[in-house]
Amino acid sequence: MTVRTRFAPSPTGMLHIGGVRTALFCWLYARRHGGTFILRIEDTDRERSTDEAIQVIIDGMDWLGLKPDEGPVFQTKRYDRYREVIGQLLASGHAYHCWCTKEELDQMRAEQQARKEKPRYDGRCRHGRALREGITPVVRFRNPTEGSVVVRDVVHGPIEFQNAELDDLIILRSDGNPTYNFCVAVDDWDMRITHVIRGDDHINNTPRQLNMLQAMGAEPPVYAHLPMILGPDGTKLSKRHGAVSVLEYRNAGFLPEALLNYLGRLGWSHGDQEIFSLEEMTRLFDLDDVNKSASALNPDKLAWTNQQHMMKRPGAALAPLLAERLQALGVDTAGVDLAAIADAQKERAKTLLEMAENSRFFFADPQAYDPKAAAKNLTAETAPVLERVRAVLDSLEAWGAAGIHAALEALAAELGVGLGKVAQPVRVALAGGPVSPPIDATVAILGRETVLRRLDRALGVARSG
């Protein structure tokens, strides 16, 4: 049996990272077993579905590299098929028309709640009802009233539901649109889905879907309900928590492999390992290792994970992404070795955005010096040192980090001071502040002309300060 999984988002909001984690596990499981991963867009709610949301789903998955093998399949394109199945269910008595109005149903629910009962359709149209003028009936699924349904869930184990707890759900609205639970059942069947991997907020839908599958004569898939992902404060994920949409993570400068690594470690683990490449995850992933409890997002750990992945990438593989972030900040990146900058900066930034911000001084001379740093490093005492550095660098033959390092070290030795006494004034002169990559790399990247120019300017400040 070939494994077939599906990721089935509804395009009503932005694709958030809880959805991404679901997509990841579906993708991973399919990849791991040489199966097929399908993207299905559940857009039967025509009021709330938007093209923009569909685009975000597709762009987001594309960015992350979670490419579907089939799809996107749109449920709204399958209406003929749904109506066909509804016709069959009607004919076989597994479904019936219901003429209740919304007002009638609202009243019924209100009464039930007043009696502290679980609100549910009471089946008043179950055994036929006179056709009512001016009302287009809905179609309801005739759920069994006795016995129970057992969901065989690979992460939770068997879960039993009493049929008496379930009511007759609407499968076709009065406007002719089929509803979610029904479409899911038909689609999972038609698409020959073998493993339904989704959030555990769907556990309660599963017995209904199982009953419909049975009524249609379909073999049910295996279910795996994943624990929810909560916001950092342990409550349900919402816009309140800030970055929720995948694309926001891209814009904040996270690497796709890092986001996937972090999300993968939520609800899944492999011993003590924290850092995984996508390839490793694919090789190691198993539904047996998925745990049952919800997990809260930890922004610090996400940032750390991102840094770990940035350090794993060669600078050249970071350069184009760094360029995007710099351009977003309005920095002109022409003519500068971005790969070298990325290599120098990747272990001192948590995100590409932070890297870009830390790297601005590579592209423009400091407009002002950090007051504290200048007061300490651009002084009458350091001026002679800066002068010597200027002379040494001016006459240096081969421009390169190794040569620069050797030259500065020799100078420090000659002056009888530690390298720090030489490097720090130079750093402030070049970067405008007390922080930068190692001075040799910084000098090398900046280039002789820029370095000499900035030293001259700093010298002016040092002499007068």
Place this chain on the structure above:
RNA sequence: GUCCCCAUCGUCUAGAGGCCUAGGACAUUACCCUUUCAAGGUAACGACACGGGUUCGAAUCCCGUUGGGGACGCCA
């Protein structure tokens, strides 16, 4: 309210009855390394929700309590 799910450091997790004096990671704090900042290294802090069973032995199995989450739509 009814039904369903869940429960190990602040957070993510390891843990399949003895290997647990409960391990790792993020965060925090100290120290080391060091030309700054980082990165890296070492250490410290820090948890089995509670109560009953079962067992020679329970974080692990069972029951209850409490707490959290989800579902109960002509939403998905």
